[in-house]
Amino acid sequence: MNDLDALYRELILDHSKHPQHFGLAADGEGTGTSYQKNPVCGDEITLRAHVDGDVVAEVSWEGRGCSISQASASMLADLVADEGLTREEALHLVEGFREALRSRGTIELDEDVYGDAAALSGVSKFSARVKCAMLAWVALEDAIAKA
Template identity: 50%
Template sequence: MLDELYQEVILDHYRSPHGKGLREPFEGETHHVNPTCGDEITLRVHLDGDTVADVSYDSVGCSISQASASVLYDLVNGKSVDQAMFALDEFSRLMTGKGETEPDEDVLEDAVAFAGVSKFPARVKCALLSWMAFKDAAIRAGAKTTAEATSGEAND
């Protein structure tokens, strides 16, 4: 029954994606491709200080990659860079857990629906595509986590 609920969450995000469409302004943009299945995403990040003011994207691909981009938007848009990167780390941990990792629902919200995807290595790349694009675009936009900003270890 829980698997059915999770499948419905993924299908809802696929059918009615949140945040889709490229918008301006933005400081970082990237284009990622999953050559295994042909999923593609162009993703933009707009920062306002240490806040992810907007994430916009245009993508094509399977329901998992499309839904994952929608969930990413919900989880990082309007959050601090630190919160967004923490969500990315938690989602990555879930995806690499091979179905053995217990997701933190408080952090991941709808992204917990992807727990079953982690059992299928070929689909993990689909789910992670937008998240890796977000990380790349955030770095291009000059995002620094609190740890980087205070330690001076960030590359400019």
């Protein structure tokens, strides 16, 4: 394992052990909630997105499962919360993440765009783990549609 792989593995484990934006924020007007489950492994994510006007103002989540699914949710919530993205920008991020994870390692996520979530690029080489990493991103897509 090279140094970059070791750093990415450490980053994934850190987000899994110390999740960001964990715990569902209050539900209310402009808020969409999505529950997603990976029936293959049992990972579960409930994600809540608060959309203020056209801006995704807050993302919170709860879940349980493998370190990849939990780290991915933490990284996503952190990324969206830090950026103050519009609906369109958030959905564009989801689509880019989906494309990279389906690429079987041919597309790397840009760290300048995806922040810590770029560490999940390597998951695309393991098709059984792609759904784990995608779970929160699919939940965000759904929650934004419901908001």
